[in-house]
Amino acid sequence: MKDIVEIRWHGRGGQGAKTASLLLADAAFNTGKYVQGFPEYGPERMGAPITAYNRISTERSTVHSNIYYPDFVVVVDETLLSSVDVTAGLKPEGAIVINSGKAPEQLRPLLKGYTGRVCTIDAGRISEEELGKNFPNTPMLAAIVKVSRVVDPEAFVKDMEASFRHKFASKPQVIEGNMRARKRSMEEVQVG
Amino acid sequence: MGIRERLSGNEAVAYAMKQINPDVMGAFPITPSTEIPQYFGAYVDNGEVDTEFVTVESEHSSMSVCIGAQAAGCRAVSATSSCGLSYMTEMLYVAASDRLPITLAVSCRALSGPININNDHSDAMSVRDTGWLMLFAETNQEAYDNYLQAMRIGEAVDLPIMICQDGFITSHAIENIELVETDKVKAFVGEYKPRHYLLNKDEPIAVGAYATPTYYIESKRLQAQAMMDAKDVIRKVGAEFGEMTGRRYELIEKYMMDDAETAVVIIGSSAGTAKAAVNELRESGKKVGLIKIRAFRPFPAEDIADALKNVKAFAAMDKSDSFNAHCGPLYAETCAALYANGVCAPKGINYIYGLGGRDVRVESIKTVFSELDKIAETGETGDTYRYLDVRE
Amino acid sequence: MTHLAKDMTPDVKWRDITPGCNIFEGGTSASVQTGDWRVLKPVIDWDKCRQCLLCAPVCPDMSIPVGKDGKRGEFDYFYCKGCGVCANVCPFDAITMVKDEK
Numbered sequence: 001m002k003d004i005v006e007i008r009w010h011g012r013g014g015q016g017a018k019t020a021s022l023l024l025a026d027a028a029f030n031t032g033k034y035v036q037g038f039p040e041y042g043p044e045r046m047g048a049p050i051t052a053y054n055r056i057s058t059e060r061s062t063v064h065s066n067i068y069y070p071d072f073v074v075v076v077d078e079t080l081l082s083s084v085d086v087t088a089g090l091k092p093e094g095a096i097v098i099n100s101g102k103a104p105e106q107l108r109p110l111l112k113g114y115t116g117r118v119c120t121i122d123a124g125r126i127s128e129e130e131l132g133k134n135f136p137n138t139p140m141l142a143a144i145v146k147v148s149r150v151v152d153p154e155a156f157v158k159d160m161e162a163s164f165r166h167k168f169a170s171k172p173q174v175i176e177g178n179m180r181a182r183k184r185s186m187e188e189v190q191v192g
Numbered sequence: 193m194g195i196r197e198r199l200s201g202n203e204a205v206a207y208a209m210k211q212i213n214p215d216v217m218g219a220f221p222i223t224p225s226t227e228i229p230q231y232f233g234a235y236v237d238n239g240e241v242d243t244e245f246v247t248v249e250s251e252h253s254s255m256s257v258c259i260g261a262q263a264a265g266c267r268a269v270s271a272t273s274s275c276g277l278s279y280m281t282e283m284l285y286v287a288a289s290d291r292l293p294i295t296l297a298v299s300c301r302a303l304s305g306p307i308n309i310n311n312d313h314s315d316a317m318s319v320r321d322t323g324w325l326m327l328f329a330e331t332n333q334e335a336y337d338n339y340l341q342a343m344r345i346g347e348a349v350d351l352p353i354m355i356c357q358d359g360f361i362t363s364h365a366i367e368n369i370e371l372v373e374t375d376k377v378k379a380f381v382g383e384y385k386p387r388h389y390l391l392n393k394d395e396p397i398a399v400g401a402y403a404t405p406t407y408y409i410e411s412k413r414l415q416a417q418a419m420m421d422a423k424d425v426i427r428k429v430g431a432e433f434g435e436m437t438g439r440r441y442e443l444i445e446k447y448m449m450d451d452a453e454t455a456v457v458i459i460g461s462s463a464g465t466a467k468a469a470v471n472e473l474r475e476s477g478k479k480v481g482l483i484k485i486r487a488f489r490p491f492p493a494e495d496i497a498d499a500l501k502n503v504k505a506f507a508a509m510d511k512s513d514s515f516n517a518h519c520g521p522l523y524a525e526t527c528a529a530l531y532a533n534g535v536c537a538p539k540g541i542n543y544i545y546g547l548g549g550r551d552v553r554v555e556s557i558k559t560v561f562s563e564l565d566k567i568a569e570t571g572e573t574g575d576t577y578r579y580l581d582v583r584e
Numbered sequence: 585m586t587h588l589a590k591d592m593t594p595d596v597k598w599r600d601i602t603p604g605c606n607i608f609e610g611g612t613s614a615s616v617q618t619g620d621w622r623v624l625k626p627v628i629d630w631d632k633c634r635q636c637l638l639c640a641p642v643c644p645d646m647s648i649p650v651g652k653d654g655k656r657g658e659f660d661y662f663y664c665k666g667c668g669v670c671a672n673v674c675p676f677d678a679i680t681m682v683k684d685e686k
Contacts, residue, residue, distance in 0.1 A: 025366045029198045038365030041224070041310065041549075060368065062330075062464035064361050065553045291603040350603055388608055396610030403605045406594045411605045413598035 004057035005150045006067045010086050011076035014046040016137035020076070021052035023141055023160075027151045028056040030159045040066060049084050056150050072148045075099060076123075076140055081107065087114040097143050097189070099123040099136050104192025119147050121189040130181040131174075138178055139185035146186045153186060194370035194437060201329070201362035204336040204369055205271070205297045205355065206231035210241055211377040212343065214295070215266035215384075218246045218257025220276060223309050224359035225299035228271035251276040255283035255294075262292040262352075263399045265389030267343065269294070273359055274301035277315045281322065284352070288323025289415060290399050293346030296324070297339065298356045299363040300460070300511075302548040310549020311359040313459065314512035316488075317521050323415060325353040325422055326489040330463045332357075332367045337439055338486075340372065341429045343381055348425045349418040350387075354489075358461040360549070372437060380436060419490045426487055443492035445484040446499050448474060452481025454564035455500060457526055458509040459485045462545070462552040466509075469557035480561050491525050497533035500526075504568035505539045507560050509580075511546045519577050520544050539573045545580035556581050589615065618645060622666035625684040626659055632678035639670035639679065 007024070011017025018039040025037030036055040053067045071094040075086050078100040087096060095117035098107055104118040111118065123139035131138075145156045161179055168174040199207065206228050209217075217236075219229035229245075236245045246257045251272050258268035272280060277298060287294050300316050302308040316326065325346060329335035335357040346353040357363055372380070388397050403411055426443055434440025445463075448470050449455060458466050463484040473480045483499050485492065500506055508527075510520025518524075523542035530538065543560060546552045560580065567573050587602045589612040602608065635655050640648040647664035649657045671679040 022366055025198060029368065034368050035198055036365055036367050038360070041360045041364065062467045063554060064330075064358075064365075064461040064464045065556075066551050068553065289604050290606065388606065395608055398607040398610075398612075399604070401605040401607055407592070407596070407601060407605055410596065410598040410601045411603075414601055414603060417599075418603075 006070045007054040007072045008067050008070040009052040009074045013048045015076050017076045018052045020137035020141045027156050034060045074144050081110045087111050092116040095147050119191045126181050126184050131177045139181050142182040142185035143189040197369050198366050199369050201332040201335045201357045202227035204332045208339040210235045211374045213241045214269045216244045216261035216268045218254040219270050220251050220254045222273045222276035224363045225271045225273040251279040255280040258294045259287050262294050263390050265386050265391045267384045271297040273299045274315045284322040287352045291350035294352040295342045296354045299359040301359040308548040311361050312511045312547045316356050317512040328459045329357040333369050344429045349422045351418050361461040422490050443487040444495045447482040449481035453479040453504050455481040455503045455506045457483045466557040469554045493529035496529045497535045501535045503538045505564040507541050509543050513544045539567050541576045543580040618665050619662045622684050624666045624681040626679045629678050632676045638673050642669045
């Protein structure tokens with residue numbers, strides 16, 4: 001991993017993009033990194049486009065601005081591609097990870113000439129099948145870990161399992177479903 | 193050796209409150225400080241603290257609760273932001289003049305209007321003359337550390353203290369933080385032993401007296417002395433905190449100032465962003481530096497004058513405007529500090545920046561330094577009252 | 585230097601004044617001589633007074649003492665500001681306001 005990795009999340013209010021960014025910060029923190037996880041706040045409501053950010057580094061980053069030149073972008077809702085400039089400033093050696101059932105080649109034309117890796121994961125379907133509900137942020141989190149390797153994927157899986165076992169001790173079905181969703185997401189993410 | 197954690201700035205302050213276990217909290221919610229009483233309320237409900245949490249109908253009342261409780265002999269705390277702080281203003285003066293060391297956490301946010309929930313310092317700066325001590329934090333760590341030092345400082349000089357951090361930028365951002373073990377916190381903060389208090393049955397007292405012109409100004413002069421005395425107290429407590437944690441605090445932080453030819457004077461989270469700009473410019477050989485104001489009240493006039501005396505040009509960065517057709521409060525006080533200390537050589541300009549959450553980037557600060565370069569070279573300041581990153 | 589009310593004279597220096605002008609003892613109004621504010625003073629004609637006690641409760645200060653025997657006594661001129669309310673309420677014209685010769 002580079003000394004600092006910067007990630008930008010795009011989602012809609014209520015989809016858990018902010019929570020996912022905080023979970024990623026948690027996971028990176030647990031592997032000894034310095035982390036920042038923060039949302040860009042406004043008068044957002046359910047469904048309005050929102051942005052969240054992560055800085056993950058080996059030394060403390062003192063910068064407190066938003067991220068304009070991210071290494072990675074995560075798009076939690078595919079419908080944002082038409083209204084938000086999701087690849088703005090995205091480094092070509094990085095990648096964009098989009099929640100979509102489509103293949104990367106189908107989405108690349110929507111990305112304003114972005115030349116880096118385009119990755120897709122059908123997080124909505126995985127979530128529906130494994131959790132019975134559309135909670136795309138857990139599979140998206142797994143996919144960005146797999147693509148960015150900002151956290152060692154194996155350490156990530158172990159860490160998340162431990163934290164879920166702690167949090168949902170009385171609901172084992174939630175833990176199993178989430179772990180299956182995470183595993184599938186890492187296997188099914190398409191890199192184009 | 194501390195507890196490695198990651199917390200948002202609001203969580204960090206609520207956790208510090210929990211470790212201290214104050215006697216009374218009076219609070220009313222307002223974005224972005226709402227989480228502080230929210231988290232702390234959970235600690236109260238869970239029995240993790242034995243604080244009396246008084247829910248009220250307004251910030252005027254939350255501060256009134258604190259005044260009553262602190263006068264009674266309790267440690268009282270509150271938290272607020274923006275218009276909530278404005279609504280407290282009348283009672284802030286009362287708290288200070290009654291010499292009640294209340295602790296108020298402020299997650300700074302722009303004042304209306306236009307209505308805006310994001311960060312700037314217009315709320316805190318608008319109450320800068322209420323007689324409260326004011327410490328500002330760059331990071332979550334500093335918000336936490338300042339909170340742990342607050343009561344020691346306030347209670348030593350009998351003045352209330354505001355612990356300010358930047359709304360959302362640190363209040364809602366998760367960052368690494370090193371917590372102090374609770375037993376060490378309790379030993380460091382100590383028990384509150386007020387000299388005079390209403391619940392002392394052996395000494396009946398009256399708080400909030402009327403003062404005629406024969407007495408009022410003497411009373412204010414005494415209050416002014418407490419603020420002057422606070423400088424040494426803040427240094428002493430900061431040094432003692434440093435011995436415990438390795439994180440030492442002064443009134444200001446000087447960053448790369450030893451040989452600096454140009455410098456920015458700045459408050460809060462943007463100081464961190466500015467440090468990154470200083471690092472980048474230093475790598476390209478520019479002699480740039482930064483002064484971060486930790487204590488705005490008392491104002492560290494001597495420290496600033498000493499730190500700036502050898503620079504050719506500086507910019508005082510104000511995250512609020514005084515709307516005086518001239519400059520913001522930090523510039524005004526910085527220039528007064530230089531003049532009062534006989535430092536006249538540095539050329540100074542003022543930038544109003546970051547209002548209402550306008551993002552402050554490394555590039556923003558580099559722009560400021562490139563302007564300072566020109567001033568250092570020509571000796572001409574041009575317009576001293578400037579807005580940064582505003583669309584022309 | 586104590587912080588008692590008796591020390592908070594008009595000569596008190598700023599270092600010696602109580603913080604916030606707070607007062608660290610009780611009942612301090614007893615020592616405040618409001619009697620020297622007086623221009624007119626009430627004088628009672630004991631022959632007319634029927635001890636109806638309408639005057640005592642209307643006194644805004646504590647200038648009409650009532651004894652354990654339930655009877656009012658002489659005016660306490662240390663406090664009496666000469667407001668004249670007592671003279672006004674007296675149904676028997678027993679109280680007259682006269683020019684105060686101090």
